[in-house]
Amino acid sequence: MEYLSTNKIAIVDLATSKVTDQEVDEDLVKERIGGAGITTALYEQYQDEDPIVLGTGLLTGTLAPASALGMITAKSPLTGKVCHAPLTLYAGLELKFSGFDYVVIKGKPPKPVYLWIHDGVADINDAKDVWGKDVWTSTDTIRELMGDSLIQVLSVGKAGESESDFAQVCINYWASGDRWGFGKLFGQKKLKLVALRGMSLLEVSNAEGFVNQCKELLSALKTGAFAEKKGIAEIAVAIGEGDTPKWLAPLVHRHQSCFNTPFPSNTFVFLDEDPKLLKESEKKEPGFLITDVYGLLGFKKLGLSAADACGLLRECAKYGIDAVAVSELSQKAGKKKPDEIKKSFSGLKGTLENVGKGKFSPWSPPKPIFANFGSSQDAQWWERRQAVAYIFGIHPIFALMSPELSEEKLIELANLGAGLGFTSETLNKVIADISK
Amino acid sequence: MACEMACGYHRDDGFALLSSCIMVTRGREKRDYSGVVLKEEENLVIARPEGLEIRKLGSGVEAEQGKGKEDASAKPLLLREPCDLCSDRKEGPLCLQFCPVNAISMD
Numbered sequence A: 001m002e003y004l005s006t007n008k009i010a011i012v013d014l015a016t017s018k019v020t021d022q023e024v025d026e027d028l029v030k031e032r033i034g035g036a037g038i039t040t041a042l043y044e045q046y047q048d049e050d051p052i053v054l055g056t057g058l059l060t061g062t063l064a065p066a067s068a069l070g071m072i073t074a075k076s077p078l079t080g081k082v083c084h085a086p087l088t089l090y091a092g093l094e095l096k097f098s099g100f101d102y103v104v105i106k107g108k109p110p111k112p113v114y115l116w117i118h119d120g121v122a123d124i125n126d127a128k129d130v131w132g133k134d135v136w137t138s139t140d141t142i143r144e145l146m147g148d149s150l151i152q153v154l155s156v157g158k159a160g161e162s163e164s165d166f167a168q169v170c171i172n173y174w175a176s177g178d179r180w181g182f183g184k185l186f187g188q189k190k191l192k193l194v195a196l197r198g199m200s201l202l203e204v205s206n207a208e209g210f211v212n213q214c215k216e217l218l219s220a221l222k223t224g225a226f227a228e229k230k231g232i233a234e235i236a237v238a239i240g241e242g243d244t245p246k247w248l249a250p251l252v253h254r255h256q257s258c259f260n261t262p263f264p265s266n267t268f269v270f271l272d273e274d275p276k277l278l279k280e281s282e283k284k285e286p287g288f289l290i291t292d293v294y295g296l297l298g299f300k301k302l303g304l305s306a307a308d309a310c311g312l313l314r315e316c317a318k319y320g321i322d323a324v325a326v327s328e329l330s331q332k333a334g335k336k337k338p339d340e341i342k343k344s345f346s347g348l349k350g351t352l353e354n355v356g357k358g359k360f361s362p363w364s365p366p367k368p369i370f371a372n373f374g375s376s377q378d379a380q381w382w383e384r385r386q387a388v389a390y391i392f393g394i395h396p397i398f399a400l401m402s403p404e405l406s407e408e409k410l411i412e413l414a415n416l417g418a419g420l421g422f423t424s425e426t427l428n429k430v431i432a433d434i435s436k
Numbered sequence B: 001m002a003c004e005m006a007c008g009y010h011r012d013d014g015f016a017l018l019s020s021c022i023m024v025t026r027g028r029e030k031r032d033y034s035g036v037v038l039k040e041e042e043n044l045v046i047a048r049p050e051g052l053e054i055r056k057l058g059s060g061v062e063a064e065q066g067k068g069k070e071d072a073s074a075k076p077l078l079l080r081e082p083c084d085l086c087s088d089r090k091e092g093p094l095c096l097q098f099c100p101v102n103a104i105s106m107d
Helices: A026-032 A036-045 A091-097 A135-146 A182-188 A207-221 A232-238 A244-251 A293-300 A306-319 A323-333 A338-343 A379-392 A407-418 A424-434 B002-012 B069-079 B094-098
Strands: A009-013 A018-022 A052-056 A070-075 A082-087 A102-106 A113-118 A121-126 A152-155 A191-197 A252-256 A266-270 A287-290 B022-028 B033-039 B043-048 B051-056
Touching: A009 A121, A018 A121, A026 A036, A026 A424, A036 A052, A036 A070, A036 A082, A036 A102, A036 A379, A036 A424, A052 A091, A052 A182, A070 A091, A070 A182, A082 A091, A091 A152, A091 A191, A102 A113, A102 A191, A113 A135, A135 A152, A135 A191, A135 A306, A182 A191, A207 A407, A207 B094, A232 A244, A232 A266, A232 A293, A244 A252, A244 A266, A244 A293, A244 A306, A287 A293, A287 A306, A293 A306, A293 A323, A306 A323, A306 A338, A379 A407, A379 A424, A407 A424, B002 B022, B002 B094, B033 B069
Parallel strands: A009 A102, A113 A191
Antiparallel strands: A009 A018, A052 A070, A052 A102, A070 A082, A113 A121, A152 A191, A252 A266, A266 A287, B022 B033, B033 B043, B043 B051
């Protein structure tokens, strides 16, 4: 695969400690496009070995608007189905530039390990420096060991190590869209973390055409329905929690976008610092980046203050446990005090009602956000819209607020970039295949 | 980051971050502190929450930029080609056109 690709797949066997490289077969791309289309094919190829597949979309890491998305594809311990969890912030970008479009992780090592994927090399390393540590300390440790603060770290905390059903694979210090318990799979494979960094170059088939098309799309998007809005509280409003901005506002420091994404869907709150501070905090860990609207709302619905809710989100991320599961099970158990909720992380058990029903993480709200897509906007529409985002590598929440990023436009971009002649029939077939 | 990618495209005709003369410093993630640094012919232009700062290259002062462990990734910027304002493009600098959140402007 010559364009928009690093042309490599890493097959990582943790049992034998061997890594083999495969080329990304152009015929596979012609047939499955990329992203979830190919991670699903790779999962099926290695399914007897219960793999965890990391992947990027065809457009991930390019100038295509919102091309931030990578993904984890695996069998969810919660649903028993093969599902996809989003890798946002800079993780998708860094996976693509690490030199591998896809990584298949199979087998189980005799002792805990971590993967260091960088510049076209995948190393399996002893995890003795990080096993037993929380998510934040693990991220700090790896970045210090490698001497690079821009390394993106997909890691599990104690929840993953103890194989909790609600363990989450976190991104750096923050919660992710892993609502499938993939952290448990990391724990079962004694895989503490995957560290990503690289300096690849992605070539483009029709470079000027691709860039011009990206520019036109971005211009159109900037006048879209989200144009004057920022932050996670606005997403909460869009799903019916209208009082969230006022509740959260006293803590808000700044809003953050994922790579190349026009809407900043993440909000950084300062908990131990003045949110109005316009210089670097002298405190090492003054706050928390909220990346999951449902985790935030789960704690809000327990009647907690914004400070207590965000403090608990921070504790969940350090422990590597899904805040949505914690809040739901806390509510069922009648726990409403932050201390008792935190104490319940260890050994948390129960059945969740708010578990994803389809293939794509319910981290993305189940309807259009701010925008009107003009067609039936039901569950089937949502599943297809998410499939499109996960195939091309588009931020899956942004996909719900950007009718301008239509399937036709994305196919056109993919053709300018990869030069492989994709059609709407190709896309329909891939969506049908991954929806089985 | 999109600005870095756009600049990288201007340099390499592909998507890469290695040769960009503009860089978002985001190594202080836990403190939510970041800025944008641009390498010009003679200056390093640093935009941070505190305001804009221009440091003369070669004065030794720019060595202060990136002295912290968390900023180590920003150091290669000093080795790269300076900004030419995308002089071969009549529409002007690509970084301005591709910033998804309109964070960059040019006087």
